[in-house]
Amino acid sequence: MDLSIITSLGYVVASGLFIFGLKMLGSPATARKGNMVSAVGMLVAIVVALLDQGIVEYQFILGGMIVGGAVGAIAARAVAMTSMPEMVALFNGLGGAASLLVGWAALSPDANTFTLITIVLSILIGGVTLTGSLIAYGKLSETLGSGAVMFKGQQLVNSLIILGVFGSAIMFCLEPTDPTWLYVVIGLSLVFGVMAVIPIGGADMPVVISLLNSYSGLAACAAGFAINNNVLIVAGSLVGASGIILTQIMCKAMNRSLSNVLFSGFASVSNETTEIEGEIKPINAEDAYYILEAATNVAIIPGYGMAVAQAQHVVKELANLLEANGAEVNFGIHPVAGRMPGHMNVLLAEADVPYDQLLEMDEINPRMESVDVAIVIGANDVVNPAAREVESSPIYGMPVINVTDARTVFVLKRSMASGFAGIENPLFYKENTRMLFGDAKETISALVRELGG
Amino acid sequence: MDLSIITSLGYVVASGLFIFGLKMLGSPATARKGNMVSAVGMLVAIVVALLDQGIVEYQFILGGMIVGGAVGAIAARAVAMTSMPEMVALFNGLGGAASLLVGWAALSPDANTFTLITIVLSILIGGVTLTGSLIAYGKLSETLGSGAVMFKGQQLVNSLIILGVFGSAIMFCLEPTDPTWLYVVIGLSLVFGVMAVIPIGGADMPVVISLLNSYSGLAACAAGFAINNNVLIVAGSLVGASGIILTQIMCKAMNRSLSNVLFSGFASVSNETTEIEGEIKPINAEDAYYILEAATNVAIIPGYGMAVAQAQHVVKELANLLEANGAEVNFGIHPVAGRMPGHMNVLLAEADVPYDQLLEMDEINPRMESVDVAIVIGANDVVNPAAREVESSPIYGMPVINVTDARTVFVLKRSMASGFAGIENPLFYKENTRMLFGDAKETISALVRELGG
Amino acid sequence: MNGAEYLLFILMLSVFLGFELINKVPATLHTPLMSGANAISGITVVGAIALAGTGDADLAQWLGAGAVALASVNVVGGYMVTDRMLGFFKKKES
Amino acid sequence: MNGAEYLLFILMLSVFLGFELINKVPATLHTPLMSGANAISGITVVGAIALAGTGDADLAQWLGAGAVALASVNVVGGYMVTDRMLGFFKKKES
Amino acid sequence: MRLAIPREIHPGENRAAVTPETVKKLVRLGADVVIETGAGVGSGFADDLYTAEGASIEADRSALLGSADMVLRLRKPDTDEVAMLKPGCIHVSYLDPFNEHALIRAFAEQKVTAISMEMIPRSTRSQKMDALSSQANLAGYVAVLLAAARLPRIFPMMMTPAGTLKPAKVFIIGAGVAGLQAIATAKRLGAKVTAFDTRPVVAEQVQSLGGKFLEIDLGDTGQTQDGYARELTPEQVEIQRQAQKDVIADSDVVITTAQVFGRKPPVLVTADMVAGMAPGSVIVDMAAETGGNVEGSVPNEVVDVNGVTIIGTGNLANIAARDASTMYASNMFNLVEDTWDKEAKRFVLDMENDILPGCVITHDGAVVHPTIKEMITGAN
Amino acid sequence: MRLAIPREIHPGENRAAVTPETVKKLVRLGADVVIETGAGVGSGFADDLYTAEGASIEADRSALLGSADMVLRLRKPDTDEVAMLKPGCIHVSYLDPFNEHALIRAFAEQKVTAISMEMIPRSTRSQKMDALSSQANLAGYVAVLLAAARLPRIFPMMMTPAGTLKPAKVFIIGAGVAGLQAIATAKRLGAKVTAFDTRPVVAEQVQSLGGKFLEIDLGDTGQTQDGYARELTPEQVEIQRQAQKDVIADSDVVITTAQVFGRKPPVLVTADMVAGMAPGSVIVDMAAETGGNVEGSVPNEVVDVNGVTIIGTGNLANIAARDASTMYASNMFNLVEDTWDKEAKRFVLDMENDILPGCVITHDGAVVHPTIKEMITGAN
C-alpha cells in the first residue's frame, strides 16, 4: 500500500509534468524548458515504474534501457540538423514498435474482451506507426524515392487490406488463444502502414509524421488500457490529441486539407483528367492566419478597395506583424491602381509605409515566384490574369501584377463583383487562390488579431 | 454491470458537456449556448444518478427535487435584472449547504480515514460557502449594511476560529463516532464563513462571490471524494479551478490583488495611519489588458515619448480596439506636449485620429473624473501633478492634464527618467498609477495583441 | 492501483482543464460565467441523490433529501438566472 | 464503478486537455513540437517495464525487454533531438 | 523614322514634350530623334542631356518640322506651322479639336495625320497615354499649394501653447482627376476637406481619400462612356448652387475643377457667394481658362474681390514643369511604343487598335474622327 | 488700466498684436482696451469686430500712445514714438535689444518699462508667452509651402501610369522650432526629409517627426540654458559645410533656419554649393534678414542663381497673418494675465516672478536687464 501510494502520486506528478511540458512547448519563449519539463516527467514515470517492479528481473529492464538509451543518444547527437525530421520519424517508428510489443506482451490467456480489444488496438496502431514511420524516414532521407508511389489497383489492394485487418482483429478477439490471428493482425498492420504512406509525396511527409506521431500516442494509450496503466493513458491521449491538432495546423499552414494530403496520391491515379474550370475557394481569417504565419515572403497588392475600406492603417499593422514574424513584406503598386494617379501612394504614405517597401509592377513581377503569399487587397483589374491569358479581353496586353505566380494568393473583397473595367477576373478561380470575403478593413483587422494573439 | 456501464458512460458524457459548456461560456458569441450545454450535462448526470438508484426511496428524491426546483425556478424568474448578483450569491450558498449535507450524510461508521478527511472537507467548505454567501447576499441586497464591518480584536477572534476549526476537524477524524466534534466543525465553519466576509466592503462582493463559487466547486469535489463519485470530482474541480482563475481575472480588472480584497478590512483596522510616501507599481501588459478590457472610458495623453517611439499608428490601433470593445476613447492634448507646437497634431493626423477625438486640456480635465483609465504615453511634464501640488516646483502654476483624477493611470515610459523640464514627477508614485516600462511602441503593440487576441 | 489513484488523476486533469478553459474572459461575461459555473457546482445534487436513495440510515436519507432540495434550487435557479442574464446581454449587443 | 469507468474519464479529460493545450503554435515550432510530443509518446516504456518485470511468461518478458529497448531509443533520442532543435532555434532568434 | 520635337513656344510654357529619359527609350526602339534647340530648358533639361541619350539637335525650326515623319509636341501648333509639315507626317499634340476647326482643316489639307491628346480614350489600357489625366493630376496638387501659400491661415490643426488653431476648411467642386489629387493634397496638409461632383460614382472615391462628400440631390446626372460628366440643365445648376452656398461661405479655400468635356464649364460660384466668404479666403478656379466655374475669376490672373483672393491661373501643371514634362513625355512614349513595329522601326497607324481610332482626327487628307467631322461639317 | 494697441505701421506687416478674441478676454480681466483704427485689417479683423468685444477705437496715434498705461504691439517702435509714451508706461513688443541700443536708451530716458518679447525665457511655464516660438512655428510651415510652390517638381512619391515620380528630397539645416515644423510639413507633403542641427539633443526630435538626422561630428557643441545653440568656431563651421555638401547637391529643396541667439547666423551654404544643385532647386534662407545662412541670398527677395531659386523672404509668419496674429495675441494675453491683479484690475510688474526678470529691459529710468546693460555700457 505504501509503495502503491508513491507509485500513484508519481504517475500523477509525471502526467502533470507532461501537461506543463506540452503547454510550454507551444510557445517559442518557453519551448526548450518545456522539453526539459516533459523529460523530467518521463524520468519520474520511469523511476516510479522501476520502483513499482521491485528489482525482479532487472536484467531485462536494465539491458533494454541501456541498449536503447545508448542508441537513441548516439543517434540524436550524430544526426545533422537538416536530417532531424527523418530522425524524428525513425524514433516515432520505434515508439510504435514498442507499443506493438507491449500490446503483444500484455496478452495473457485470462484477458477479458475489453482488454483484448485494447490489445489488438495497441498492436494495430503500433504496427501501422512502425512501418509508416519507416517509409516516411526512407522518403525523407531519400533512401527510398521521395516521389509518390502509385500503381493500378492500389485502391482495391488497400480496401482488401483494411478488410483483412478488421476481420483478423475480430477473429483474434473471439479466439485469443489461436496465435495465428495475432500474427495475421501484426503482419497486416505492418503492411498497411507501408501502403498508407507510399502514395504520399516527400514534401508532405512532415504532416504524415505528425499524424503518425499522434497514432503512436494513441497506441500508447491503447497499451495503457491493455495493461491498465493511467500514465500511459494520460500521456498517450495527450500526444494523440495534440498531435491531431498539430497535424491540422500544419495542413492549414500548407493550405491543404488533411484528406487532400492523405489521399491525394490515390485520387490522382483514379481520375487524372479532372481538370475542372476552377472553383471559388473562400477561406476564413483563422485559416488564412495559419498560412500567413508560416510564410517567409509576402507581397501585398493594394487596389481601390483598400482605399474604399480605408484599410491603409491596418494594412501597415499587418505588414509590421508579418515582419515581426520574420517574413519579408513588400507592396506591389500597379500604376493604375485606385482611382487617381498615385492613389495608393497617398494612402500608404499616410500609414507610414516606407518608400522602399513600395515596388513598381516591373520590380515585383520577377520576384513573384518566390512569394509565399500574395495578399490582394481590394484590387481587381490590376491583378487580372485575363490581361495575359484572354486575347479577347478588353485589357489584353496591359501589364498586370502577376500574383498567380505566388504560391498562394489571398483576394480580399466583399463580393464577386467586378472592378472598374467591369470584366470577369479568372484569378478568383485559380487553384492557389483563396477568397477572403468581406470589407477589407475588417478582414485585415481579423488577420491582425489572429497574428497578434 | 449493464446499468453500471450506462452510468459510467453517462457520467463521462455529462462531464464532457460541462467542459464544453464552460469553454463556450467564456466567449460572448457562444455563452448562451454554453449555458444550455452545461444544463444538458446536468440533466444527463441527474437522470443517470436516478437510474442508478433504481426507484428505491424515490419519494425523498422526488420531493426534494420538486420543492427545490420550483423554488429555484420561481426565484430565477422573479428576480430583477439588477439583483442578479445577489441571487447568484444565494444560490451559491444553497450549493454549499447541499455539499455540507452530502458530506454529513456520507458519514458512516465504517468510513476509513481518507473518506473521513474528505467528509470533513466537504462539510467545512460547504459551511463556509453557505454562510459566506448569505452574508454576501445580505450586503449586496442591502439587507445588511454594505460597508465593511470591523471591530477591535477581530484578528484574534478569527485566529481562534481557525484554530478551532482545525482542532475539531482533527478530533473528528480521530473519533468519528462522537457526533460532538461533527457539530463543532459544522458550527465553526458556519461562523467562519460569516467572519470571513463581514470585513469586506460591498463593492468587492462580486469577487467574493466568485471565490465562494470556486469554494462550492471544491466542496462538491470533496463530496465527490467522500462518496467516490467521478462526476462530482470532475465538475467540482472544474468549477473550483475556473472559479479561481475568474476571481483572479476580476481582481486584475479592478487593479487589486486578491489578498488586498480579502484582507483589506483586517489590515485597515490594525494600521490605519500607514500613509506612506507612495511606491512605484510596475505592471505588465497582460495585467494592464484586464484593466483596459473592463474600462468604458479611456483617455489617452500623448507626449514627446510617443513621438520618439513613433507609436502613433499603434496608438490609433489601440484606440480602435478599445472602441470596438465598447469604451469611449478621447485624446487629451496638452499645448506644450512634444517638442514643437502642434507636434502631437502632426503625428495623430498622420495616424488618422479624427479631429473631434482630440480634446484640449481644458476640455479633458473636467471629464477626467469619469475616466476609468488614463493612458499616458511618453508624456511627463505635461501630466506632472507637481504643477498643482508642489509650490516650490519650477512648473508650479502651469496647467497640466489632471490624470490623477482618473480611476487608474497607466504611464508608459522607458525608465524613471525625467522629462524636458528635468523635474521629478510625483504622478509615478500615486496610489492609482501603474508604470508600463519599455518603449512605448512595443508596450502598446503588446496591449494591442492582448486586446486583439 | 486503487480507486484513490484514479480519483487523483481525475482531479489533476480537471484542475488543469479548468485553468486552461477560462482564459481572458471579457469583463462583460464575468457575472454570467460566475453564475454558470455556480450552476455546475450544483452537481452535488447527484451525490445527494445517491445518498438519499441508499436508505442506509434514516439521518442520511433525510440529509440527502435536504441536500437534493438545496442543490436543486442551485441547479434550476442557477441555469435560469444565467440564461436570463445572457439573454439580456445579447439584446444589448445587437 | 469499475476501473474502466475511471479510465474512460481519464481518457476524455486528457483528450480535452491535449486539444486545449496546442493552440496556434507558430510554424517554426511545428517540428520541435512534433518531436517533443513524440518523445512523450515513448511513455510506452513504462508499460514495457511493467511487463518486462512481471516474469509472467517467457515470451512476455522478452517482448517487454524489446519494448523497453525500442521505447528507450524513442525517449532518449526524442528528448535530445528536440533539445538540439530548440537550441538551434534559439540561436537563430538572438 | 524621324521623330521631331519642336520647342514649346507658347509664352510661359516651361514643359517639354520629351525628356532625355524618353529620348533614350525612343532611340532604343530604333527611332531617329531630333530635338529643337532649347526644347527642354524650361524643365531643366539642357540640350546636351538630350544628345547624350542619342538625340540630334536642330536649330532651324522649319527644317525640323519639314523633315519630320512624326512630330511630338505639347501645345497645338499654329496653322502656318502645319503648312511646314510634309504630307503623311504624324502630328501628336493637344489640339482642342472641339474649337480649333481651322487648325483641323489645315491638318487635313496638308494630308497630315493629326492625333489629339485630348481624345485618348479613357480605358484602363490607354491610361498610360492619357495626358489629360497626367497633367490634371499635377494641376490638382499645384492648385492646393497655390491656395495654401496665399491663405492667411495654415491648413493643419495645431494645439499650441498660444492657443489651438482649427484646421482650414477646403471645399473642392468637381472630383475628377485634378479634384481627387487636390483632395489628397489638402488632406495631407491637414485640412478638413469636403467635395462635390455631379457624377454619383465619385462619392465613394472622395471618401476613399478621407474627404467628405457633399450630398446634393440633382436628379438624373450620370456620366458618359468615357467617364466624363454630362452637362447639367440650368435647373440642376441652380439646385447645385443653392446647396453649395453655405459650404462655400464656411470654407477657407474653394477649388473648382468642374469641367464638361467639350463644352463650356458651368458657373458654380456666383459673385454673391464670393462675397459671402470671409476676407482672406482663397478660391482657385481651375476652369478659368475655358470659361470659369467662378464668377469674377480672370484667366491667368489673381484677383482680389473684397478681400477674397480668386486665382485664375491656368496651366497649373506648368508650375511643376519638370514632373509635368516627365509625365507628358512618358505618355508620348507609351503612345508611340504601343503600335511601334520593331522590325520596320516605325510607328504603325493601326486603326484596328482599340485606342487610335478615338484620337486620330485627320488622316490622309480627311477628317476621320466621327464626332469632330460632324461638328466641322455642321459648322460649315 | 488702459491698454493701447497701435496699428503696425511697418510696410507689408499684416499681423496685429491683438485680435478681437483677446480683446474679449482682456476686457473680462477688467482692462480698458483702446485700439488704433485699422489695427486688425491686415489680418482680416475690421474695427467693428474689436468694438463688438468691448474695445474702443482711437484714430489719433499720438493720443493713443500718450494716454496708455501699457502698450501691446508687435514690431519695435521708432525712438520718436517712445517719446510719446508717458513715464511709467509698460511697453511690450519685439525690441531686438542686442542691436537697438539707441532705442533701449530712449526707453530708459522716458522712464518707460520695456518688455522685450525676444527675451521671454524658454521654460516650460513661459511657453505660452513665447512669441519667438509661436511665430517661428508658422514660419517653418510657410517656408515649406513657398519652396513647394516654386519647385518644378512635386513633393510626394507617385506611381502613375505615366511613370513613377520619386519623392522630392528636402534638407533642413537647423531644427529649432521653425526647422521642426518645416520637417513636419515637408513630411506631410510626402517628401524625404533630412535635417541637421548642431545641438545633439535635436537628433531624436527630428526622428520623432519621421525625418532623417544627418550625423556630423563637430566635436563639442552643446546648447545654452535656454536651449539656444552656441556659436560654432570657424573650424566647426568648415567641417559642417563639407559634410553637408553632398546632401545639398542631392536635394531638391534646402531650408536653412540656423540662428544663434543674439549673434549673426553662420554662412552654411556657400556659392559653390548652390552651384552644385540641380537647376530648378529651391533654397529658403530663413535667416536672410539677420545676415543669412546662404551665400547669395538677398533679404526679402527671391533671386535666381543659375537656375537655383533662393528665397530670402523674411517675416514668413506674416504670410499666414491671421493665424500669426491669433498666436501673437494669445502670447500677449498670457503675458498680461500671468501677473494681472484681478482685484486692482492692473498688470503687476512682479520682479519676483520667474519670467519677467528675464525680459524686462528697462524700468524706472534704468536698463535693468543684466546682459543688455553690460552690452550697452560696454558699447558706450
Ligand SMILES: NC(=O)c1ccc[n+]([C@@H]2O[C@H](COP(=O)([O-])OP(=O)(O)OC[C@H]3O[C@@H](n4cnc5c(N)ncnc54)[C@H](OP(=O)(O)O)[C@@H]3O)[C@@H](O)[C@H]2O)c1
Ligand atoms: N489610377 C487611376 O488614375 C485611375 C483613374 C480612374 C480609373 N482607374 C481604373 O480603376 C481600376 C483600378 O484597379 P484596381 O484593381 O485598383 O480596382 P478595381 O479593379 O476597381 O477593383 C476594386 C475592387 O475592390 C473591391 N472593394 C471595393 N470596396 C471594398 C472594400 N470596402 N473592402 C474590400 N474590397 C473592396 C471591389 O470588389 P467588391 O465590390 O467585391 O468588394 C473591387 O473589385 C483600373 O481599371 C483603372 O483603369 C484608375
Ligand SMILES: NC(=O)c1ccc[n+]([C@@H]2O[C@H](COP(=O)([O-])OP(=O)(O)OC[C@H]3O[C@@H](n4cnc5c(N)ncnc54)[C@H](OP(=O)(O)O)[C@@H]3O)[C@@H](O)[C@H]2O)c1
Ligand atoms: N511643444 C513645444 O513646442 C515644446 C518645445 C520645446 C520644449 N518643450 C517642452 O517639452 C516638454 C513636453 O512635455 P511632454 O510631457 O510631452 O514630454 P517630456 O516631459 O519631455 O517627457 C517625455 C517622456 O517620454 C519618455 N519617452 C521618451 N522616449 C520614449 C519611448 N521611446 N517610449 C516610451 N517613453 C519614452 C521619456 O521617459 P523615459 O526616458 O523614461 O522613456 C520622457 O519622460 C515640456 O516640458 C515642454 O515645455 C515643448
Ligand SMILES: NC(=O)c1ccc[n+]([C@@H]2O[C@H](COP(=O)([O-])OP(=O)(O)OC[C@H]3O[C@@H](n4cnc5c(N)ncnc54)[C@H](O)[C@@H]3O)[C@@H](O)[C@H]2O)c1
Ligand atoms: N479609365 C481610366 O482609367 C480613366 C482615366 C482617366 C480618367 N478617368 C476618369 O474620368 C473621370 C473624369 O476625369 P476628368 O477629371 O478628366 O474630368 P473633367 O476634367 O472633364 O472634369 C472634372 C470633374 O468635374 C466634374 N463636374 C462636371 N460638372 C460638374 C458640376 N456641375 N459640379 C461638380 N462637378 C462637376 C466632373 O464630373 C469631373 O469629375 C474621372 O472619374 C476619372 O477617374 C478614367
Ligand SMILES: NC(=O)c1ccc[n+]([C@@H]2O[C@H](COP(=O)([O-])OP(=O)(O)OC[C@H]3O[C@@H](n4cnc5c(N)ncnc54)[C@H](O)[C@@H]3O)[C@@H](O)[C@H]2O)c1
Ligand atoms: N522650454 C520650452 O518650452 C521651449 C520653448 C521654445 C523653444 N524651445 C527650444 O529652444 C530651442 C531653440 O529654439 P529656436 O528654434 O527658437 O532657435 P533659433 O531660432 O535660435 O535657431 C534655430 C536652430 O538653428 C540651430 N543652429 C544654430 N547654428 C547651427 C548650425 N551651425 N548648423 C545647424 N543648425 C544650427 C539651432 O540649434 C536651432 O535649433 C529649440 O530646441 C526649442 O525646442 C524650448
